Amino acid sequence: MTTPPPELLGRGSWPEAQRIAAVLRKETVGGALLLAGAAVAFVWANSPWGDVYETLRDTRVGPASLHLDLTLGTWAADGLLAIFFFVAGLELKREFVAGDLRDPRRAALPITAAIGGMAVPALVFVLFNLGGPEGALRGWAIPSATDIAFALAVLAVISTHLPSGLRTFLLTLAVVDDLLAIVVIAIFYTETLSVPALLLSLLPLALFGLLVQKRISSWWLLLPLAALTWVFMHESGVHATVAGVLLAFTVPVVRSDAAGGPDAGPGLAEQFEHRLRPLSAGVAVPVFAFFSAGVAVGGLSGLRDSLGNTIALGIAVGLLLGKAIGITGSTWLVSRFTRAQLDEDLGWPDVIGLSLLGGMGFTVSLLITELAYGVGSPSYDHAKVGILGGTVAAALLAAVVLRLRNRRYRRMYDEEHRDVDHDGIPDAWDPVDDRRIDPSGDHRSSPSAES
Structure with missing residues (x-):
């Protein structure tokens, strides 16, 4: 097929x-x-x-x-x-x-x-x-x-x-x-590059990534590390907003298996x-x-x-x-x-x-x-x-x-956004078609289809 x-x-x-x-x-x-x-x-x-x-x-x-x-x-x-x-x-x-x-x-x-x-x-x-x-x-x-x-x-x-x-x-x-x-x-648009400062920015960035990968979200730990990453990135000559992107990419999207996996609710990134x-x-x-x-x-x-x-x-x-x-x-x-x-x-x-x-x-x-x-x-x-x-x-x-x-x-x-079967999901997104099933198991058309 x-x-x-x-x-x-x-x-x-x-x-x-x-x-x-x-x-x-x-x-x-x-x-x-x-x-x-x-x-x-x-x-x-x-x-x-x-x-x-x-x-x-x-x-x-x-x-x-x-x-x-x-x-x-x-x-x-x-x-x-x-x-x-x-x-x-x-x-x-x-x-x-x-x-x-x-x-x-x-x-x-x-x-x-x-x-x-x-x-x-x-x-x-x-x-x-x-x-x-x-x-x-x-x-x-x-x-x-x-x-x-x-x-x-x-x-x-x-x-x-x-x-x-x-x-x-x-x-x-x-x-x-x-x-x-x-x-x-x-x-x-990076005119001067300080390699030592750029390398130093990787240390708090790595610690930030380690903490968020362990699902630690305490602001008093993460915020200072994010600020240090920003400061060293700014000092290196690379535009400091790059630090924001790199920090974001370390944050996990889905929940860990121990926390119930992807279906257990929003992850740390969300x-x-x-x-x-x-x-x-x-x-x-x-x-x-x-x-x-x-x-x-x-x-x-x-x-x-x-x-x-x-x-x-x-x-x-x-x-x-x-x-x-x-x-x-x-x-x-x-x-x-x-x-x-x-x-x-x-x-x-x-x-x-x-x-x-x-x-x-x-x-x-x-x-x-x-x-x-x-x-x-x-x-x-x-x-x-x-x-x-x-x-x-x-x-x-x-x-x-x-x-x-x-x-x-x-x-x-x-x-x-018609919801003929009133299941809370618009029929356009519903994997089940717009037909209802009567108790005997026979399919019958929905009112919208009949009209």
Whole structure:
């Protein structure tokens, strides 16, 4: 018997759909706070009190003896974002160990789409800046990242009935995208490397991993080890947010056999994610956005200058068109050259709308901007305008495409969530078909089938 071809962006399991829905609700609130923080920063930086904002952002706190006398903006980028990437790492590991993406055929699509969604925007940026200002090409990776919170917040507003397969795909794509961006940061944006400090960071990291593998979750043991890992990673020259990802990858996903195995309830990774996601989405990312989005454009003339700059144009076009082409094109290539097929309930306009949402780069894009150009440089300000412009344009265009599909989504949702046999599981996810069995053992059709 031949194995049926895998469905691209198909419906996952019912427990996984429920979990993804819960994650989306938390990220939606975080996206709203992120938007508020960015808006406040942008308005403040362009107000008559803009110098107060810059003074606040550049205020240094921390012990100088440990090389940790950092500005508040740096603490937000290096410290708070480490929490964000810790949660992202937990989410990704859970998807590949215990989620629907443990099936390699399902995992291949978001990984391929994430790679395509990074490569094409980077190529667009390079094409715009070949022969441009000196040092402009250092920002090639800026349009490559997708902002999870922003994308999911916009998705919740414009289309509450998007099929679960697409929602899962967007979440996984954004997580893989951001973690690949961290790999890019570690490799291409590490100017000086202190090998002794990097090796020292492995000691608390190993102790942290040993404790969590033994299912020890005491915060007074784990938090100091995580902090030491972060401090040594920061001292090594590698961006400190890498520590968050490495710490997350040590946390076990499934429960041990002694604790009842995989079916005994949530594992340690899920527990940590449940506790820290509100802190990440509700505090860490919005505060980072507040300290990073405050770019003074210098009025309409300054805005025109930025929009005419090749750095800003390369980023904006990379986010808007590069992401859409990269994600949609990668998905098409997977369907064209493998046995995988697009889910029968979906159409390519759905994929295009989702790929446009992938062009909402903000958190990691701003982080790479700081590393590429340095805070306060003209290229830095131009890049921020490009990020804001490209993100807004991608959101608006995605809203147009997905709103046109919203009526169809609603019909799909109503059909999928029928629960004829009232067992608490929508029939679309129920392995048992929609027939009832009478006491004599004879099958009879459900009312919905009869009608």
